[in-house]
Amino acid sequence: MARKQSISVPDHVRQPDPMATGVYIIKRVIKDTHDTFTLELAAKKPSARKTFLPGQFNMLYVYGVGEVPISISGSPGDLDMLVHTTRAVGTVTKAMRKLKVGDAIGVRGPYGTSWPVDRVKGFDVVIVAGGIGLAPLRPVIYYLLDNRDKFGKIVLLYGTRTPDDILYKNELKKWRGRFDIETHITVDRAVGAWQGNVGVVTTLIGKAPFDPMNAIAMVCGPEIMMRFTALALQKRGVSDDRIYVSMERNMKCGIGLCGHCQMGSEFVCKDGPVYNYDYIKNIFLKREI
């Protein structure tokens, strides 16, 4: 049974005011799909630029509208550009989508626990992403590819609703062309000329080329997708404590003080969002917890 994760909070976030908001400028806006977009941000003051770990999130503030938690989706190695990918589904994200290059946006963070990049040396790494779940996992892929010789096989399994919902198409193309990472994509329903895989992402797990005895899996997507993915990974022989998931809950403060993100005794914003599946699996079975 995995021990409760302890978090170490970097000093710049701890003192003096964890609610302090930094001002960032939008350098680039990318329309990924009909409802998903990516913002590339640069700190207004270079000294304000902060490092982050893959899996962490920031609270992004749209002036006068509100604040939402968004996972960081860029490279941890890139200190100049802070990247966030999000779906425009609510008041704040819809307002965020209207922002243009040169506009200012508030950033608080980074908050939360990270994917276990320190644990995976020597292992095969299986990344299973569903829908926008690829966004919080992309920093891991960057990190793995930047340190390629430290890991065994790298397998990326990615499922979306339709081919139009596939994120980061250009990067995926590049990754599919590489020999040091296996990329498999599937869609729930095909439209038009799609000749690739059709079926839920869990169907890719059975025959993915990794050694279940020596693999660590990182899974991100809708909760139900993570549940079924864990089942499929277990079927393959991956043990529960080698599976990691990323949970999502309503967050207002991001620092464990507003109470909204609670899941049992967990504050998802600071005890998560990344969890070892062995530790958190009982939560999945409890309805409305």
Place this chain on the structure above:
Amino acid sequence: METLERVLKEHPFLKGLEPRLITILVGCASNVVFQPGEFLFREGGEANSFYFIRSGKVMIETFIPEKGPVAIQSRESGEVTGWSWLVPPYRWHFDARAVELTRAIALDGKCLRGKFDNDHDLGYEMMKKFTAVIADRLDATRIQLMDIYGPQAKH
């Protein structure tokens, strides 16, 4: 025949099946190749075969008049496709179209049905395997139905 036996032995679907039983299957087996665009079977046709896919990709689809061909699920190497030959009235419910050059081993359904009737051990072992595959497909289909990435979904 020898080559077929080796290929069948190594196919993931038949993992664990007694060599004696595999030899029986070989009696109904043949090597097939499908060009991209070629159909393995058509909806409504007599279902008298199933396929062990060795390489390539097959799309299970149906044609809806206003929409055109709608893909249900895809099948790749290491998987099997087609089980309507097991269930009366033995007619295909969907189309199966090769999307890439696809090599497969085709098993004659009529031949197999006869063999199962005679050798219940073989029949039982194969039914167990098919049931597992059908259960997986059912799970996957149900998740597809839930439309988890839809506009109302969390992500």
Place this chain on the structure above:
Amino acid sequence: MPAKKDKTNQAVIRLNDLSKLFDSLIQNDYEILGPTVSDQAIIYDKVSSPYDLPKGIIDRQDNGQYRLVKDESQALFGFVVGPHSWKKYLYPSIQEIWRAKKTKTGFGIIENSDKPIKRAFLGVRPCELAAIAIYDKIFMEGPYADPMYKQRRENSLIIAVNCTRAGGTCFCVSMNTGPEAISGFDLVLTEIIEKDEHYFIFETGSETGTQILSKIPHKEAQENNLKAKDKAIERAKSQIGRTLDTNGLDELLKRNFDNPHWQTVAGRCLTCGNCTMVCPTCFCTTIEDSTDLTGSLAIRSRKWDSCFTMDFSYIAGGSIRATAMSRYRQWMSHKLANWQDQFGTSGCVGCGRCITWCPAGIDITEEVRIIRESENIENTSIKARM
């Protein structure tokens, strides 16, 4: 910060000299906040003299009931706790976090240069001291601290009052939080009314407390005074009418996550959230961002929130806790079980407010008892079937 009770500083102050306490506090620039009657309840508000205190008034509290009645004893602190708790001043219901101005290059956050206000909390009950200690842990000792709470806390003088009469819904004894104040105060008072004597025993708990006491005419407390104090507190203890068995409570509630009794409570609970508003340890808030009409000024505020609302657990797609059952279970499980994992203590201080102010009269001590008993019944019926 107040330290543990200093037993050598025990003084007797006559009723007539109590106003000197107020004078001393005002001279030291304290805004005095204490119990006073308003809208048929005893609330915490600005007070400037003993005449503002609810003399001769006590409260009658029960499930979903609160009433003030006149009492012959003429005590100044004969009542217990009302709908307010000290979170009103330590963690106010609306708190501005920052302001931002629109600029040519976007927006800039304006530094807050408000000076801190010194406040004296007069009449803090022992259960409330426990609640404040819990808040200290949450807002100052975690990995993320709240500088606004810290500032208010450091500028608050705590004058506690020992309870000499138990309230109708109190269960501090079960939660080990009263009726006597042990620590966490600058001064603690015990009101003694005997035959024709009416005085207060003052005990200090900090340097500041000692300093304030020195400004008030007093005599050293004698043994008979201290005996009277013990007797008064014992009386309060004996009047406590409710108990909450905390034995293995967090495992009990976690084990009973699927207990059908939650559904029964849900049938009564209106999810009105009153309990969360009056509870001295509830701390859930929401962040609200707004602008003025021109949009040139943006304000971020923090407001009290309640886990009983549908919005509370909402993420794109719907609420995680959609049913009333899940929200009641969340509140009670958090308060009595999860809090232990999160902060190392119970979240409940036994003040009884949630029982008094619940329009459906739901009693948290009763709910625990029912869940405990449902396990015994199960075991009994299993045995019977064997």
